[in-house]
Every structure is written in structure tokens, then in C-alpha cells.
Amino acid sequence: MSGYKLFYFPGRAVGEKCRLAFAAAKIDYEDIRVPVEEWAKEKASGRPPLGQMPFIVTPEGRTLAQSGTIMKYICKKGGLCPADSFDEATADMISDGVTDLFQPLSNMYHEKDETKKEEIRKEFYGTTLPARLEKFEALLKNRDEGKGFFLGEKLSYADITFFDFFNSFHSKGKEDVPGELEKFPLLVEHYKRVLNVPEINEWVKNRPLFYFPSRAGGEKCRLAFAAAKIDYEDIRVPVEEWPKEKASGRPPLGQMPFIVTPEGKTLAQSGAIMKYICKKGGLCPADSFDEATADMISDGVTDLFQPLSNMYHEKDETKKEEIRKEFYGTTLPARLEKFEALLKNRDEGKGFFLGEKLSYADITFFDFFNNFLSKGKEDVPEELEKFPLLVEHYKRVLNVPEINEWVKKRPVSEF
Numbered sequence: 001m002s003g004y005k006l007f008y009f010p011g012r013a014v015g016e017k018c019r020l021a022f023a024a025a026k027i028d029y030e031d032i033r034v035p036v037e038e039w040a041k042e043k044a045s046g047r048p049p050l051g052q053m054p055f056i057v058t059p060e061g062r063t064l065a066q067s068g069t070i071m072k073y074i075c076k077k078g079g080l081c082p083a084d085s086f087d088e089a090t091a092d093m094i095s096d097g098v099t100d101l102f103q104p105l106s107n108m109y110h111e112k113d114e115t116k117k118e119e120i121r122k123e124f125y126g127t128t129l130p131a132r133l134e135k136f137e138a139l140l141k142n143r144d145e146g147k148g149f150f151l152g153e154k155l156s157y158a159d160i161t162f163f164d165f166f167n168s169f170h171s172k173g174k175e176d177v178p179g180e181l182e183k184f185p186l187l188v189e190h191y192k193r194v195l196n197v198p199e200i201n202e203w204v205k206n207r208p209l210f211y212f213p214s215r216a217g218g219e220k221c222r223l224a225f226a227a228a229k230i231d232y233e234d235i236r237v238p239v240e241e242w243p244k245e246k247a248s249g250r251p252p253l254g255q256m257p258f259i260v261t262p263e264g265k266t267l268a269q270s271g272a273i274m275k276y277i278c279k280k281g282g283l284c285p286a287d288s289f290d291e292a293t294a295d296m297i298s299d300g301v302t303d304l305f306q307p308l309s310n311m312y313h314e315k316d317e318t319k320k321e322e323i324r325k326e327f328y329g330t331t332l333p334a335r336l337e338k339f340e341a342l343l344k345n346r347d348e349g350k351g352f353f354l355g356e357k358l359s360y361a362d363i364t365f366f367d368f369f370n371n372f373l374s375k376g377k378e379d380v381p382e383e384l385e386k387f388p389l390l391v392e393h394y395k396r397v398l399n400v401p402e403i404n405e406w407v408k409k410r411p412v413s414e415f
Helices: 014-026 035-043 067-077 085-099 101-112 114-141 157-169 184-195 198-206 214-228 238-248 269-281 290-304 305-313 315-343 361-375 388-398 401-409
Strands: 004-006 027-032 055-057 064-065 258-260 266-268
Touching: 004 014, 014 067, 014 157, 014 198, 027 101, 027 315, 055 067, 067 085, 067 157, 085 114, 085 157, 085 401, 101 114, 114 184, 157 184, 157 198, 184 198, 214 269, 214 361, 214 401, 266 269, 269 290, 269 361, 305 315, 315 388, 361 388, 361 401, 388 401
Parallel strands: 004 027
Antiparallel strands: 004 055, 055 064, 258 266
């Protein structure tokens, strides 16, 4: 029997409190992040019980939707639901009281008229939110003078709901205490207390560079950061927030991925970012011809994306099948034969493309097959099976400790 599966878009938003609940309840699950362009297909399948996300599929195959419902169900399974009926009703009251706050935020976000938007903002942050926070602090103080959680010594879904609202929507997923809580010292300590629950803290630190919430073109940059042992903040921009980020002028070519260096400089294009990070981390060949060879291999891999893209976007099923047969039957095997010969040129193919040391050429090659053909799983893709040296090379890159660690812990996504 398979475990739980959570389906939601590739962002925090209203799906995040479900993830926090799974973490706090210590229940394993598959975090399936459905790209916006794939949602119509998923919705048409009839699997989402209310035709919306998030929803979960239980180990028994039953489905459940609504983020609050899912969170409470998971917390109940994990022993994080109050046993006393009045305490449970109080937890519901607090959770619903937090949920009330989403509507003015949503109104503010969707308002096109800047004057009206500012009026909503002032009303919310100047009156509505402080008044509600005063009530929340009083409720917290009712139990042990506010030194624990909303329902006493034990974490419940009420605490997760409250924390998620301020962490996800005000601190933008960062660990900082949001400024809106500063006048409410008990709530500040409560926020920190929830954050310091080990399972929640681990999730917040490890959850899913600026890129969309998937592997895709940003993944080789993440692999490069891992291999180069360079710390970075992996900022995953929800699709719906991309126009705002693009309009800011920060992405140097108006696209993602892009990075911001410690000095504040920006750099785009996944290949350029990956090579830059590898050079900073000592994973770029010192010899100029070796560097050019690494570029040749990387560019040779990049060539393979175009037919894959053509196949993905082709609407005519007959033409799609023709592209697929040409790519997998002719184009890819011919290119793999060349790659295996290049690998064999160095130490009979027992190391990496440029010898004993990993370089960005190896990362590019591995990323293509792991990311786009093995769908992020650790399995050797079947397309490599007829090329034994490339099979061993794939395993060799995967077994680089830093890369292996990243592949095992990265967020699950379809692309």
C-alpha cells in the first residue's frame, strides 16, 4: 500500500499548512507539485473531490480536499488534535479566525485600482489585523499565561494554522518573525515556539536561486551549488507571482532562473549560472582546451532539449509520435554514442568527462538524464542502457556525496 499523496501547485500558498501538518505529525507523504499548465488535465481526471487543490489521496485510495480539512485530518492521525471536544472547538475557532484574514489579503492582491488597494491595505494592517491579533494574544494567555501553545502544552492544528499564515504570507517563508507581530510579545514567542518544533524547523529550513517551483531548467544550478558546496537560498517563485517579479526589473534578461550574488550582482541563463558556480567551487577545468571541451559537451546536451520541447508542445498526436520516434530512435542514440566516445578518451571512461575530477560537463549530462528522463528519480534511465560507460558515469555523478544528498532531499515535482 502506497503512502499519502498531497497534490498542490508549486508554491506555499494554502497548501503549505498541509505540508507543515505532515511534518509535525511525522507522517511520510509524497509532495506532488502540479504545474499550472498541468492542472486542467488533473482537474478533468475527476480525482480532485471538489475540483480544486490542495487535495490528498490516502493510502487506501480515498481523496480529501480543503486545506483546513486536510490539515486537521493529518493532525488527528498524528495525535495533534485536542482530545477534549471544547478544546477541539476552540482550535477550530482559532483556525477559522485566521482563515478570515485571507479575504482582505486576497482583495488587496487582486485590486487593480492602486488607490483602492492602498485603502484596503491601510484598513487591514491598521485596524483589522491588530484587532484580531489582540484577541489571539488573549486566547493564548488563557493557557499557562501564554507560555505554551494555544491549547496548552501540546502543539495542535490551531498553532500550525496561525504560524503558517504569518510565515507563509508575511515572512514569505523565511524564519524571521514578521513585523506585524512585534506589538504582541506572547504571539512573537508563540511564533518562535512553533518554528522550533524540530520537525517543523527541519521542513522550513529544507523546503524548496530564483526559479519556478520545479526542477526543469533551474535544477542544474541547484546541482552545481550542491557539488560546489556553496550555500544559497533556493527561492521558488510561484507562477502567479512571476509577472510581479519580472516587472521589478531584477531578472537581468527578464526570465528565470537568475541569481543574486552576495555583492548584489545578477546573472541569468542556467548554463552561465552553473558554470559560474562551478568555477567559484573549483569544478571548472584549469586548461583552456579542457574548458572548451566541457563547453562542447554541455552545449551538446543542450541541443537535445529542442526536440523534447517540440514533442511536449505538439498538439497533433500523429506528429508528436513522429518526433518521439525520431528522437528516441535516431537523434539520442547517435549523440550518446559520441558522448561515450568522449568519456572513453579519458582513462577508458572510468572517471568523469574531463578526467578524475567532476566538472560542469558532468553535471549538465547528469541533469538532463536525471531531470528530464528519470523524472528526478535516482534510477538510471533506460535510454542509457546500451552505453555501459555512460551508465557508470551517471551512477558516479549521482554518488558524489553532495549531489546524492541533494537528490534525496529535494522537493518532489513533476518537472
